[in-house]
Amino acid sequence: EPEVTQTPSHQVTQMGQEVILRCVPISNHLYFYWYRQILGQKVEFLVSFYNNEISEKSEIFDDQFSVERPDGSNFTLKIRSTKLEDSAMYFCASSRTGANSPLHFGNGTRLTVT
């Protein structure tokens, strides 16, 4: 069964550094998402992406964050000048259509900011 893959599985970075989290969505999916889960808390929406542009973003997704689909298969989340509170699991997801279509999640990247 096709799946969303994410790399790396764990990223440790120092405060103030930039990180890029990578995702390969399911190949015939058109909508892409990033969610995050701070330890012990709920999964939170960050951003959705369709047709090479952001379609929705949450208040969490400020100028520190950016997303890109640099080629036909990868979808990346860049976090500039990381802060301690950015430490979380970051999940990439994709869906075949934009509404009423289940999101399929990857296994996440655990980001630790020290």
Add this chain to the structure above:
Amino acid sequence: GESVGLHLPTLSVQEGDNSIINCAYSNSASDYFIWYKQESGKGPQFIIDIRSNMDKRQGQRVTVLLNKTVKHLSLQIAATQPGDSAVYFCAENIDQGAQKLVFGQGTRLTINP
């Protein structure tokens, strides 16, 4: 504030028994709901979904019930197995024009042998 919440943070059932996990949502305009299972170290795994024009949907060993009157969602798992042990999240789509899911806090289901 919290848009989606779980009534019980933990639930233990005997292997082979049926389990019911409940979820309350607060946005009456939500039109699509999904149940996810999350095992340790993994991402949320899709279990079953339901649209707001339905009140029941069945899958393999799972049934989702939607009560829009009281804004309540439940997941029934029949004949539970050890592999069903996980955290279960309900999620609602609060934006009909997009796929912006709001997740509940999660219920940890433990299947006892």
